[in-house]
Amino acid sequence: MVGFGGTGAATTLLWAYVAQGIGYGLTAAAQPGPYQAYLVSQALQRGWRKSLHVALAPLISDGPIVVLALLLLTRMPDGWDRAMYLVGGCFVLYLAWGAYRAWRDFDADRLGADPELAGRNVLRAGLMNALSPGPYLFWGLVTGPVLLSAWKVAPRHAVGFIAGFYGAMVAALAALIVVFSTARRFGPRVTRAMLGVSALLLLGFGLSQIWQGVM
DSSP: OOOOTTTTHHHHHHHHHHHHHHHHHHHHSOOOOOHHHHHHHHHHOSSSSTTGGGHHHHOOOOOOOOHHHHHGGOOOTHHHHHHHHHHHHHHHHHHHHHHHHHHHHHGGGGOOOTTTTHHHHHHHHHHHHHHHHHHHHHHHHHHIIHHHHHHOOOOOOOHHHHHHHHHHHHHHHHHHHHHHHHGGOOOOOHHHHHHHHHHHHHHHHHHHHHHHOOO
């Protein structure tokens, strides 16, 4: 078996899969969705130092998602995706309510308080990701076939693809948090306004998921 430092052709193919993973990871992070809106909400409320860890939520939730998407997606009975939309939409609405309360009761002097919420915020973000049909469809229809193809060539190629994907996605999500947390420097009015926008985005994403589930 050829190692990471093996032949030039094998190394080139490995880095090709890594590059594919990076490209797909950046694409996944750039897609507007409830998780991204939640990151923005947390960045505005708590600042980047106390929100940066929320970007790691996909590393917690995506393991089972990838396995289920690859093994079970094509075997699921009709209607499973509708149920996922409904459950995920309700959870996103719950998060939208939390963002709305933060906007309603906005207090610039308390921004970033309650450090005990850090762990719960990661779990909430991971749960929201796990309850959304988007990651399942993305892995089942887009990146899943690439991952299987890489595995058939050599397991290390699949590892390279995964590393590139999650390395790029987490880095992009962290950058998103840092960018929006800088809005706090423009004063409490701007921060509160953007917090309200993030609550509206979460509300919209939640209602959209429920609508797709119903229809």
